[in-house]
Amino acid sequence: MSWVWRWLFPRWLRSGRVMIGLALVLPVLVLAALAPLVAPHDPQAQDLMLTLQPVRLGSPFPLGTDVLGRCVLSRLLHGASLALWVAVMASLGAMLLGTALAYAAGYLGGWVDWVIGRAVDVWMSFPPVVLSLILMVGLGTGSTSVILAITLVDWTRFCRVMRAEVMLVARCEHVAAARLLGLSHWRTLLREVVPATIPLLVTLLALEMGIAVVVEAILSFVGMGVRPDQVAWGQMIADGRDALYQAPANLLAPVAAIIVTVAGFNLLGDGLRRTLDVRLVEGAR
Amino acid sequence: MTQGSLLVARGLSVEARVEGERVPVLRGLNFALAPGRVLGLVGESGAGKSMVGRAIAQLMPPGFRVSHGTMEFAGADLVAMPAEHRRALLGRDIAFIPQNPQAALNPMRTIGAQLDEHHRRLGVRGRRVLRQYALAALAAVQLPDPAGMLARHPHQLSDGQCQLVLIAMAFAGRPKLVVADEPTTALDVTMQARIVGLMQALQQAHGTAVLFITHDLRLAAGICDEVAVMYAGDIVEIGPAAEVVRASRHPYTKCLQLSNPSFAGARRALYALPEHMPGLRALGRLNGCRFAPRCPVKAEYCLRSEPPLEGEAHRSACLRPGLVPAITVASSLAPAPWRPAGETPVLEMAGVSKRFATGSWLRRGQMEAVRDVSLRIAPGEFVAVVGESGSGKSTLGRLVVGLEQPSDGRIVLAGQDVTAGDEAARLHRIASVQMVFQDPQAALNPRQRVSDIITQALEARNARFRVREKRARELLAEMGMALELGVRTPAQLSGGQRQRVNIARALCNGPRLLVADEIVSGLDVSVQAQLLALLHRLRQDHDFALLFISHDLSVVRHLCDRVLVMHQGAIVEEGPTETVFGWPRHHCTKALLAAVPRG
Numbered sequence: 001m002s003w004v005w006r007w008l009f010p011r012w013l014r015s016g017r018v019m020i021g022l023a024l025v026l027p028v029l030v031l032a033a034l035a036p037l038v039a040p041h042d043p044q045a046q047d048l049m050l051t052l053q054p055v056r057l058g059s060p061f062p063l064g065t066d067v068l069g070r071c072v073l074s075r076l077l078h079g080a081s082l083a084l085w086v087a088v089m090a091s092l093g094a095m096l097l098g099t100a101l102a103y104a105a106g107y108l109g110g111w112v113d114w115v116i117g118r119a120v121d122v123w124m125s126f127p128p129v130v131l132s133l134i135l136m137v138g139l140g141t142g143s144t145s146v147i148l149a150i151t152l153v154d155w156t157r158f159c160r161v162m163r164a165e166v167m168l169v170a171r172c173e174h175v176a177a178a179r180l181l182g183l184s185h186w187r188t189l190l191r192e193v194v195p196a197t198i199p200l201l202v203t204l205l206a207l208e209m210g211i212a213v214v215v216e217a218i219l220s221f222v223g224m225g226v227r228p229d230q231v232a233w234g235q236m237i238a239d240g241r242d243a244l245y246q247a248p249a250n251l252l253a254p255v256a257a258i259i260v261t262v263a264g265f266n267l268l269g270d271g272l273r274r275t276l277d278v279r280l281v282e283g284a285r
Numbered sequence: 286m287t288q289g290s291l292l293v294a295r296g297l298s299v300e301a302r303v304e305g306e307r308v309p310v311l312r313g314l315n316f317a318l319a320p321g322r323v324l325g326l327v328g329e330s331g332a333g334k335s336m337v338g339r340a341i342a343q344l345m346p347p348g349f350r351v352s353h354g355t356m357e358f359a360g361a362d363l364v365a366m367p368a369e370h371r372r373a374l375l376g377r378d379i380a381f382i383p384q385n386p387q388a389a390l391n392p393m394r395t396i397g398a399q400l401d402e403h404h405r406r407l408g409v410r411g412r413r414v415l416r417q418y419a420l421a422a423l424a425a426v427q428l429p430d431p432a433g434m435l436a437r438h439p440h441q442l443s444d445g446q447c448q449l450v451l452i453a454m455a456f457a458g459r460p461k462l463v464v465a466d467e468p469t470t471a472l473d474v475t476m477q478a479r480i481v482g483l484m485q486a487l488q489q490a491h492g493t494a495v496l497f498i499t500h501d502l503r504l505a506a507g508i509c510d511e512v513a514v515m516y517a518g519d520i521v522e523i524g525p526a527a528e529v530v531r532a533s534r535h536p537y538t539k540c541l542q543l544s545n546p547s548f549a550g551a552r553r554a555l556y557a558l559p560e561h562m563p564g565l566r567a568l569g570r571l572n573g574c575r576f577a578p579r580c581p582v583k584a585e586y587c588l589r590s591e592p593p594l595e596g597e598a599h600r601s602a603c604l605r606p607g608l609v610p611a612i613t614v615a616s617s618l619a620p621a622p623w624r625p626a627g628e629t630p631v632l633e634m635a636g637v638s639k640r641f642a643t644g645s646w647l648r649r650g651q652m653e654a655v656r657d658v659s660l661r662i663a664p665g666e667f668v669a670v671v672g673e674s675g676s677g678k679s680t681l682g683r684l685v686v687g688l689e690q691p692s693d694g695r696i697v698l699a700g701q702d703v704t705a706g707d708e709a710a711r712l713h714r715i716a717s718v719q720m721v722f723q724d725p726q727a728a729l730n731p732r733q734r735v736s737d738i739i740t741q742a743l744e745a746r747n748a749r750f751r752v753r754e755k756r757a758r759e760l761l762a763e764m765g766m767a768l769e770l771g772v773r774t775p776a777q778l779s780g781g782q783r784q785r786v787n788i789a790r791a792l793c794n795g796p797r798l799l800v801a802d803e804i805v806s807g808l809d810v811s812v813q814a815q816l817l818a819l820l821h822r823l824r825q826d827h828d829f830a831l832l833f834i835s836h837d838l839s840v841v842r843h844l845c846d847r848v849l850v851m852h853q854g855a856i857v858e859e860g861p862t863e864t865v866f867g868w869p870r871h872h873c874t875k876a877l878l879a880a881v882p883r884g
Contacts, residue, residue, distance in 0.1 A: 172727050172728075173722040173723075173724065173727045173728040174727065174728050174729055174730045176688055176720075176722075177720070177722060177728055177741075177790065178730075178741060180686055180687070180688070180714075180715065180719060180720055181715065181719070181741045181742040181744075181745055181790070181793070181794075182712070182715035182742060182745035182746070182794075183741065183744065183745045184745070187744070187745070191730075191733075191744070192730055195730075195732045196730075196732065
């Protein structure tokens, strides 16, 4: 029976941080995926007769309505689906771009490393918020633009951290040994270097998702994010400010959603760093 | 015998918690060290010898604790006394010399600042007085240019120089006891001899008692008054050093000596103890004599009853001590089967040099690591490269396998010139030469199974899974490893097994030449003997040549037909091993030979 136990409860799960992180993130992910099914109303349907309804469980609008009489709960759920879509896609995009360059820089070294390193330096000298706003102006609003903007701003984060890790692994003797045994550069990279860097990659990915949620909220808060017909948490916060005293849920619900999601991703990332890394796990024994 | 002793262990026992189980790590240790005497604690890794040193400082690793017994220093129990009393003793009356000197010094502060801090703790006051003390301390360990040394940082010193600084610090407070934990293991032979000589001189000058912890019985025999041999947490034999070595009464002591290649007399085969020292987890489950499973003279009752430590001045824990003198190595070493035929050499180097650029782009400099080296290795010949650290031995090995490209000269492997380093040369190199790396921990991918690691050469040729598994089984059998080890990862293997995997991987394709960089230096003597026997056997089966880079001249003498001595990147002497070691001509060779510990 021990293998069943091990399969259901692998070592990387055995940490408070990972468990709490997953407990926060998984429900958000499920609700986001099922938003069209579980949302009680169309998030854009207005009912000007029922504006600023209070929070009352059991009523048709459990979290009340906003200034235009739209269901806050439905908007929250659809907002989650947009926020997580952007978070996942933007993180993957940033990861692909950043790590590809990091592997090239760290493994090949020399002038490749120099060029990529300087590119990262120059890129990081732009203030990230300003850079993303400029990108949004150029790209126009819409969720795809947000994904692209975050990818283009945050790839440096992956590149910096991964390059250091790849350099460390690539200098190990088992990498030299694989080359001496006749493995091609591609194969050496895939078999000897990449597996060793996966734990860090997963960790960075989880952290980046939290960051992407915040960036997406900022962009839609200032009106540079999604199109007006899409629902986003940042937009809800911006709208909710006006009716803060009449219907506080309009503001507090999206704020709470952002906090829960970002805290979940951060805890998950931090926990995974501790449980996935062979060196940390074996060092503790 | 404990009357008037400085350090007395009475039934000292240390326990560890491993996955909820209590495991006895040290079991009822008894020994006494008189003022001004030197006691050697000898044992292989896992014997618990370092734990004794840690028990003195009460710096136990997490999960370990002293469960019974006392460790008395000048009549006071170090285990039971309050921490501030112990701290008052440590550094003043009890000083430590660590194994890794670079790690023991603060990398951010100068040598002078660290010496001053230590002297201030000893009660010295005043800038000029402190400086005088620091200079005197460095002069006492014969460091050149003490004034300049004070301003330097640890990374600007060699490992040996750092160790000298630490020895200076240890003896600065005129301590009553110095605990030296493997102080020379990380250093090369000449430095080792110097450090040991210096410690001896300081010890005798100040009448300090020294607890000398080492894995090298021969080294201990040379400098200690008394020697205690440890095995798996027990003292198995203790007595006057000369007697323990000449008239061993415990089979383990005898086997240790027989498995260490001798430097004098005829070459003989090494005694290969089977298996390895039980690990921490296995310790709790052993009954009877802990050495019995590996013992050559064991009887059935040894596995059941525990032998007491018996005797007067020379005590041993063995139920059948009468059989110990009869333990011998079965056969004498057959003369090397290598026959110098007129075939093309597997390796020919002509005028090879390697220069590294140093400094920044403002001040370019060049460092010549290998200088105009020419050599030939015949098929099946075992050739050793010896020299101090920094003499260019390792760079030479890396040039041969192609990890470095030569700046000048020509390298011909099995008749084909590979100097160019193009794709054709690379393919030829892969087929004809392989490297065994020094540190199996770093050289084996921790995320792969053993079978996958040893057949990695087949992966490059896109071999099928079944072919690879079959080859893996063959290789494991040849290395004398159990087949079920194939599915393990390197972390689950012992040090000796890891090094076998390392060798198996290099042999997978049947290379003509193996380059082995210090492959036995980190291993215990008994494991080293197993590996040396394995190399001898593999040579007969596969007929490969070996370029063996080492600083251990005894091992070189045991294994190799010919030896090259390197100094500052150049080969200064070469010839048949017996000739070079018997009648050295170059002063570097003489210095290396003089540094070999003889016991």
